Every structure is written in structure tokens, then in C-alpha cells.
Amino acid sequence: MKVLIIEDEEEMLQNMKQTLEKEDYLIETATDYDSAFLKIGVYDYDCILLDISLPGKSGLEILKELKKRGISDGVIIVSAKNSLDDKLEGLHLGADDYLPKPFHMAELNARIKAIFRRRNLQGDTFIEIENLKIDIENRIAFIEGEELLLNRKEFDILFYLASNKNRLVNKTALAEHVWGDHIDQTDSFDFIYSQIKNLRKKLKDHQAQVEVKAIYGIGYKLVSL
Known part of the structure; x- marks a missing residue:
């Protein structure tokens, strides 16, 4: 499974990357809007883990651009922002799930697998x-x-x-x-x-x-x- 992590906090980024690599996921990373779209514009991903609070343009701007381009990669918002407005806007813009920080890595892994099954395998394991x-x-x-x-x-x-x-x-x-x-x-x-x-x-x-x-x-x- 191929996952793109878009996160500017280095410790969190490396923690997610190392944990998911142990699950045999293929992990790629980006730290801001521009570096994210250098990858999204060229490669397909089974899941994108997206932080809202990015430098420059926010994660919500990335969601808007994904929707505009018709890119349908699965997206989980992983963000310290846990307001209802952020959650609703993210889901409205096409995110599949919303996981507020802090969270257990086991839960993140379970959510990624659930999205893949739902989007690609009709829920089967x-x-x-x-x-x-x-x-x-x-x-x-x-x-x-x-x-x-x-x-x-x-x-x-x-x-x-x-x-x-x-x-x-x-x-x-x-x-x-x-x-x-x-x-x-x-x-x-x-x-x-x-x-x-x-x-x-x-x-x-x-x-x-x-x-x-x-x-x-x-x-x-x-x-x-």
C-alpha cells in the first residue's frame, strides 16, 4: 500500500513514517503545499495523511485543489485542530476521515486499512x-x-x-x-x-x-x- 504523509512537524512525520513502514507500507513524505503537489501531480496513492496546519497554504487548500483536479486518492486529515468547523469543511472537501492529534498509531493504521478496503475492495479483508x-x-x-x-x-x-x-x-x-x-x-x-x-x-x-x-x-x- 502506498501512502503520502503531508506533515511539517518533523518528529510527528518521522514517527508516522517509521511506524507505517513497519507495516510494510511504501511511504513518501511532503512538508508543505508545493512539495506535496510535486508528488500528487505525478504519482497515485492509496492514502494521503494530511495535516491542516501547514506553512503557507493550509491542508484545506490541498483538499480544494485535489477536488478541483478530480484526484480521488483516499485522504485522512490528521491534525491538532479539532474544531467541528474544520472537520466538517475537510469532509465536505472530500476527505474520507478525520483523526485528531494526539492519536495512537494503531488507530491510524486501522483507519488507513479501512479506507483501502472500502475504496478498493468493497470492505473485504x-x-x-x-x-x-x-x-x-x-x-x-x-x-x-x-x-x-x-x-x-x-x-x-x-x-x-x-x-x-x-x-x-x-x-x-x-x-x-x-x-x-x-x-x-x-x-x-x-x-x-x-x-x-x-x-x-x-x-x-x-x-x-x-x-x-x-x-x-x-x-x-x-x-x-
Whole structure:
């Protein structure tokens, strides 16, 4: 899962980042309006954690711009401002949830997962395709009840493709979602090809009834056999 944290308080930013990275989220950060839109304008996120009290333009201005641009990334406002007016305006502008500071990191994690399930999986905690079952909460994949041993990136690729079953996923979008914006520094997609190759072999060895199909020069999609 790919999350953007927009927060100018360094200690809070690092605390959220380190906690969510332990949950195997891919985390990117921004500290103000301009740096946030450098990322939002280029990359898609499963969830944006947004502080209202930012230097210069406020977090509410970011929400207004998201709405104006038609960007539908999930948004949780995480702010020390806990007035009813702020909450109502944030939700009116398109935020999915509002979590006042201070909060427990476990609650933040639960809210992120709830938004992802609601927006992408109709509230389910599992994805089931043929004889493949993915436990989203525990990051485990099974074939006919037997665990499929995957490394972190293999699981992220399988989860992302399964969330977009039968849809063509551009290889650049896949790389950005699984590896983050630092892929801009690479000049090839060899790091994707090796992970896809290993994932395909594991699916085949476990007699999965799905496969990762390559669309030459464009990307990949998960299809039933």
C-alpha cells in the first residue's frame, strides 16, 4: 500500500513514517503545499495523511485543489485542530476521515486499512481469485490453503495486480506503486522483471489457477487460466 504523509512537524512525520513502514507500507513524505503537489501531480496513492496546519497554504487548500483536479486518492486529515468547523469543511472537501492529534498509531493504521478496503475492495479483508486467496491484513497469499512464500516485493506486486484483476497495469505505474518515486533514478525495469519472473515461477509451482500475463512493451495483468 502506498501512502503520502503531508506533515511539517518533523518528529510527528518521522514517527508516522517509521511506524507505517513497519507495516510494510511504501511511504513518501511532503512538508508543505508545493512539495506535496510535486508528488500528487505525478504519482497515485492509496492514502494521503494530511495535516491542516501547514506553512503557507493550509491542508484545506490541498483538499480544494485535489477536488478541483478530480484526484480521488483516499485522504485522512490528521491534525491538532479539532474544531467541528474544520472537520466538517475537510469532509465536505472530500476527505474520507478525520483523526485528531494526539492519536495512537494503531488507530491510524486501522483507519488507513479501512479506507483501502472500502475504496478498493468493497470492505473485504481478503481477495479471492480462482484458487488464490490473499489475506490483506496479514500480507499472506495462499494457493489451495497452502501458503505461498513471497518476499515483500513479490507480495506487493501480486496484491497490486490482484486488486486490478484483468486490468492492464502499466509497468511504470506498477514500479511507482511498489518501489516509490525513487524509480525515477533508474534507467531500466530490470528490477521489476526479476521479481515478476520469480512470482510467476512460484505461482506455477503451486499450480495456481492464475498467472501474470505480460503485454509486451506495456505492462502486466493478472488473469485466470
